[in-house]
Amino acid sequence: MSALDGATFDRHRRELHVHCYRMLANYHEAEDAVQETYARAWRARDRLEESSNARAWLYKIATNVCVDRARQARTRARSFAEVSWLEPYPDRLLDLAAPPDEQPDAVLAARETIELAFLAVIQLLPARQRAVLVLRDVLEWSAAETAVALEMTVPAVTSALQRARARIAAASAGADRTTQPSPYERELLQKFIDSHERMDAAAALAAAREDIRITMPPNPMYFSGREQMRGLFDVAREMGEWRLVPAPANRMPCAASYLRAPGDTLFRAHKLDVLRIDTDRIAEVTTFGPELFAEFGLEPVLEPIA
Numbered sequence: 001m002s003a004l005d006g007a008t009f010d011r012h013r014r015e016l017h018v019h020c021y022r023m024l025a026n027y028h029e030a031e032d033a034v035q036e037t038y039a040r041a042w043r044a045r046d047r048l049e050e051s052s053n054a055r056a057w058l059y060k061i062a063t064n065v066c067v068d069r070a071r072q073a074r075t076r077a078r079s080f081a082e083v084s085w086l087e088p089y090p091d092r093l094l095d096l097a098a099p100p101d102e103q104p105d106a107v108l109a110a111r112e113t114i115e116l117a118f119l120a121v122i123q124l125l126p127a128r129q130r131a132v133l134v135l136r137d138v139l140e141w142s143a144a145e146t147a148v149a150l151e152m153t154v155p156a157v158t159s160a161l162q163r164a165r166a167r168i169a170a171a172s173a174g175a176d177r178t179t180q181p182s183p184y185e186r187e188l189l190q191k192f193i194d195s196h197e198r199m200d201a202a203a204a205l206a207a208a209r210e211d212i213r214i215t216m217p218p219n220p221m222y223f224s225g226r227e228q229m230r231g232l233f234d235v236a237r238e239m240g241e242w243r244l245v246p247a248p249a250n251r252m253p254c255a256a257s258y259l260r261a262p263g264d265t266l267f268r269a270h271k272l273d274v275l276r277i278d279t280d281r282i283a284e285v286t287t288f289g290p291e292l293f294a295e296f297g298l299e300p301v302l303e304p305i306a
Contacts, residue, residue: 008054009038014096016062018089018114022134023066025119027087027292033069037062059139060149063131067150070127083120084218088274088288090296091248111251113138116274116286119250121168132157133164181253185277186246189253192275192282193244196257201233209281216287243267243305247296249274256293258302267302269293 016037021030040061041048048057094114112118122130131150135141136157141149147157181189188207195203205226214223214232223232236242240261247256253275258267269290276284293300 009041009058012055012058014093016058018094019059019134019139020062020066021089022114022119022122022138023063023130024069024085025083025087025123026085027089027295029069029085033062033065036065036069040065056145059135063135063149067127067131070130083123084220086116086120086123086217086286088116088249088254088272088286088292089114090292091251092297093295094251110138114250115252115276116250117276117284118168122164125164125167128152129160129164132160133168136161137165181248181251181277184280185253185275188277188280188282189246189255189275192253192273193246193255196236196244196255197242199233199237199242201230204233205229207282209278209283212282213284214287215284240264241267243302245298247272247298249296252276256296256298260304265304267304269298269300272296 013034017030017034020033020037021027024030024033037058041058044061048054122133125133128150132146132152135146135149136143143154143157143161146152147154150157152160191203191207194200195207208226208229211225212229214229215221223229240259243258243260244255245258247254249272255273255275256269257271257273259270260267271290272288272292274286274288275282276286278284290300
């Protein structure tokens with residue numbers, strides 16, 4: 001008798017979505033992967049015995065779905081700049097990911113394994129090597145469990161893990177195993193919000209590192225340094241009036257921006273800015289479009305403040 005039914009799958013849907021997102025670095029592709037996981041699992045449900053671990057079985061299927069998609073969908077990226085499919089993940093949904101009696105949130109969505117820098121760097125790995133890294137170092141599966149899931153030998157799993165760890169070592173150095181932005185990061189986010197709403201370039205530049213990096217996936221645009229940041233402020237000032245609200249993403253500080261263009265009466269959803277803080281300054285801003293505002297629980301438009 002099968003141990004899989006709709007309720008069992010629904011119980012694990014959000015954590016599977018986070019897993020697929022981590023593998024693919026794209027919120028919408030993760031949704032498609034979860035749907036495919038369910039379809040594959042349902043077709044093969046008779047193979048799952050009543051006494052079997054349905055959760056581990058679903059993770060095995062989801063991982064292989066992601067490996068297949070990563071191989072088929074695109075050429076593997078060779079640098080951060082080529083990870084054009086990167087999308088943010090709302091913290092409010094990360095908080096719903098783990099069944100409290102099965103998987104602590106610190107493991108499932110620990111900050112160093114969900115931050116944009118980590119996601120981008122593991123996209124540089126071959127698909128199966130990426131899967132080994134995620135199963136072993138994020139989900140903390142054993143080498144034997146990972147080998148079964150990916151139809152590999154234990155020595156092959158060990159070798160793949162060593163290569164993957166070497167590739168990401170520099171990017172993950174010094175990561176803090178916390179679940180939320182620190183008070184100082186929230187303070188810097190508020191400075192970012194205030195300076196952008198007032199279009200105060202001097203205040204924004206003062207909060208940024210000299211070598212601040214700004215990217216805007218999927219666009220291949222890259223800006224480096226305070227002077228280029230100042231130029232972006234000049235463009236934003238001409239676009240109209242801005243309102244920003246906090247919208248935590250990937251366990252990182254993030255602000256959602258609304259723009260009221262000249263002649264408009266409403267502030268309309270425009271972009272999400274995810275901040276990476278280094279010591280006491282903003283080191284990087286990754287800017288995304290407004291496509292995920294609903295998933296962040298954000299309204300599409302805001303009324304002017306009376």
